[in-house]
Amino acid sequence: MKIKSIHLYSYDGRRRDVQFHLNGLNVITGRSSTGKSALSEIIEYCMGRSTFNIPEGVIRDRVSWFAVIYQFAGEQVLVAKPSPGSGRSSCSTAMIRRGADIAAPDHTDLLVNDDDSGVETLLSRMIGIPENTTAVPLENSRESYDANIKHTYYYLFQKQTIVANKDQLFYRQNEPFQPQAIKDTLPILLGVSSRNRYKLEAQLRTLQRDRRLNGKLLEQARGAVETSEERALGLISEARSVGIFATDRGAGEPVVSLLRDALSWTPAPVPEDDGQRVATIETNLFGLREQRREIQRRIDATVQFAKRSEGFESEAGEQRDRLASIKALPKSKETGEWQWPFTEANLALSSPIASMLLAEIESLDQEMTAVRGERPALEAYLVVQRTALEAVGDQIRTKEVELSAAIASNEVIAQMGNRNNAASRVVGRVSLFLENLLPDAEMARLEAEEKRLKAKADDLERKIGADDSGERLASTLNNISMHMSRYITDLGGEFGQYPARLDMHNLTVVIDRPSRPIYMPRTGGGENHLAYHLAALLALHRFAANNDQPLPRFLLIDQPTQVYFPSETVYAAAGGSIEKTETDADLEAVRRLFEVLRRFGEEDAKGFQIIVTEHANLRDDWFQSALVEQPWTKPPALVPNDWPDESDESASVVPS
Template identity: 70%
Template sequence: MKIRSIHIYSRDGRRRDVVFSIDGLNIITGRSSTGKSALSDIIEYCMGRSTFNVAEGVIQDKVAWFAVIYQFENEQVLVAKPAPKAGFASCSTVMLRRGKEIVPPDFDDLRVTDDDDAVESLLSRLLGIPENVTEVPIDNSRDSYNANIKHSHYYLFQKQTIVANKEQLFYRQNEPFQPQAIKDTLPILLGVSGRDRYILEQELRTAQRDLRLNAKLLEQANNAVDTAQEKAIGLMSEARAVGISLTLSESGEVVETLRSALHWKPAPVPDDDVERVSAIERDLLEQREERRELQRKIDAATQYAKRAEGFESEAAEQKDRLTSIKALPKDTDGEWQWPFAEKNLAMDSPIASALIAELNSLQEEMEIVEGERPHLDAYLTEQREKVEQLLEKIRSSEIELAAAIAANEAIAAVGDRNNAAAKVVGRISLFLENLVSDDTRRHYQAEDRRLRRKVEDLQRRIGLDDTGERLASVINNISAHMSGYIEKLGGEFSEFPARLDLQHLTVVIDRPGRPIQMHRTGGGSNHLAYHLAALLALHRYASANNQPIPRFLMIDQPTQVYFPSLEKYEATGGSIERTEADADLKAVENLFKLLYDFGTRDAPGFQIIVTEHANLRDEWFQDSLVEEPWAKPPALVPDDWPES
């Protein structure tokens, strides 16, 4: 699988084509911000990835559709995708076409026919990825899954931020869960985990699942048989407690005796007397209200008596107090006389007259109060007798009500007993239905033995598979070419063997005494050498052994490490003169010559696409240019295309 061409469509229907050579080195060089780095994002977008990673700017503003034509051995596949809608960062709808040779469609012919899942399935199948499932231990928390075309992306793209990154060897390696995905799927893509092992592992998982299910059924059967007698005795006790009559079986077996409970019929329930209870409750309510009314009258009369008694006591006390100090006139022989004055002194004064009138009135009121007391006492006695009679009637009514309620409760108990008995009969019926026979248990035991033998046999056959040894052999084959590439690129420690460390996803230099991992080396040119050495060696093995990894590699701006600064590198802008003036020219030539030779000698026909700022005057370099150096214009997106 290689890249035949990339096509973008303007919103007014125009099309821009970038056509590649499917064999060997392809170089696109030019100024910054002309769309070179976006090419890998467009290709990945059209390989089934829904997320749209093209940077904000001209491309997003002016391009309506993206399309890539992929070249396979005997056919071509066109995948076209619309740009995500405004406000969205992804799109999963596509247009798919297959054919011997595909002509890029016109804008009016673009229409959605499928989705990213279809792209993933088709490209995976045409690439030759076998049926597979990642090898995950049974007790592991992560799930198994199928390796597909998306799992080859790690080895196809070396973006600007990755190509010389000492901490990250593969594309997307720094994202969550991706390192484990690389470790799980690379053995499959390198042909280590084949279809035979996949089938055996599938059969083993199925057999292990069946064994677990049968083991649970066997455990349930054993428990049921062991506890059946105990449960039967308990159910018999419950049945007798709720009044179910049981007939003892001839064999005396408890289980057989329980079967007679299935013939139980509920006892008839008589009607209750709700009206009588209601009538008694109404009478009792009236009697209690009458009692409360009588009590209110008694309380009022008692309060009146207390106030009268208080008035009488207060008046007598005041009178006695004044008398004691001889402050009141007294009647002597029919005439009033002040006790402290001469006889008949000022007795006809207004004060004396008023005081004498008050004394006469007080005397009369006290005589009235004393006269009413016998009537009030008689009234209180009468009301208290009525209360006692009414309390007696209330007690009688309460006794009658309790008896009526008790009678109704007894009637309800018959219904409750029937309900309880029905529940017990239901449990007995369920127990008898689920009763496990000895034959059933013997069947589960025989099935358990059969499945255990099958699982052991499959595990033995899988254990005979030398997957681990074969993977180590493949990694050794890949590593064997790495040191040579590192030396050609001028990398440090090239005199020592280098190897690909799949466990840590890095490059290791096996220096005597202490191995050196890539992140412990210095210099961007060294990191670039290790990256390219690992990827080229991996693709060399895959190409030579016809493994299902696409036959292309995209590298973005690799020569930046050979310039004194990023500013000088970007200022090169595809100029031969600026490249020769500012770059480590020998290193740049070595890099591109290595990539050129790789596609013609090490892995003939392998496609490498490089997007760059540097430019060389060598004929083989100029022959590798896809187009004239990109400037403004020309660039990926023409300036006269309308914006959205």
């Protein structure tokens, strides 16, 4: 893609044409304020940019349409756009015309037939930008987008304020979000990012969306299963309350089957015992609660009895131990038999007192044996009673759910005025419940689908992780950097003896000295900054052109020789004059610059188009043959003096 010509149209129908050489060096030189710097804005405007950045003045006031004819291999494309008009700063409408050999149309033939989106799509496709999506990490907050012709602007225009700027290498690099866009899209434009990767990432995004949707369905299904039984019981109670089926129906019958039968309900006369269902449930609840209290009383009494038995056993044991101690009294030394202390001799256990005490010990033994024998029975009894208490509690909870549903149904009956309306509402809720009730087969299908999607996503992530785009980008940047040092030396830049490279992380030029790297912002002198800028861009375009990558084959440089003049005032005063250039400029540096640019289009990247807008002029034949037009010496040169303003009411289109 190159620039064949630029065309401007007046409000009265006249046309101004600027023709370019398709191959090699093009130079437009002349005085200040002649419209040279506006050429890059016109080209960008006609490449699909809606913002109208042409400075205020005669061009805005006197030009009604702008057009550029782009040359492709075997085809030409004309893009024309109307001036936004007074007070407006953008325009997105356009005219597109294609053909093997296009001539600039007359003013009367200009008409809108497309917009900037169509221009971007067409130029992107014709230049060969592949289908793509920027490689934005999936967990990143910013979204992926497609690289298109707009993302080539950074490398096509070196405007007056940028060409020797040490802090900004690329056009628009200083604008918000643009540095990241450069980093995202340059690998695509250099053919580094794998096209297969874009396809895999698109498939992964689609797959992850499907997983999220399936996951929500699965979560809803699991939640519905967990709550379905309780909801079903409530619906059955509501259905009974509003008379959909008899209150005694449902014992042993499947819940879902019972609810399906409710769908066949038809309106019937309202029965007179609307409150009977609530009263019955309340009566049942009262009886169940009384039963629960009675069981609890039995449990409490049993526990107290057990505690008292333990106390008796303990007390009886102590008494028995004290009584048994009489057997430990000393024996008579004379007879060797057991002897009561402090009594007459030979008073042994056969005495009445001893017999009574021994009988008491035997009675205590029998009572303690009886207490111990009752303990297992007490524990078994407590287990039975507690089981019964739990069963009654479950019945109470079920009845409370039924009562709540019955009360709610009766309230609905009172609000709606009749039971039929309430029954219709219940039938609707039953229908919704059954529709959302997931069969076991559907649950199994959702779970199987989740496993399948996860396995496929894992496989895609492994394939994406195996992509070697990072290594290929490093190799490409090394190839570009290989030529940068030579261009820096040819342009007279400092540190040309050391390797130079394009730093994509900081978007700048780095000189790799043995001791430490030197970044462009830390270098001095406008000549050095110009050399670094042009070296980076020429090396980048050389790689793209020689490897058939989708970058336009032109570069527009605005006023690069300003760094070779003593001051901006002296540079502006040159005004396209050969004599002034030879008198005031560093002539050797100026000639060296243009020779590097000429050689680039003739040898390094054959057929590459370089357009330079300048104040300097050289008498060399090759330079003069590169001039697009004679120096623009009388402002304005791009727009004729006799073109009318937009506000001129006398301006009208001249018929062709």
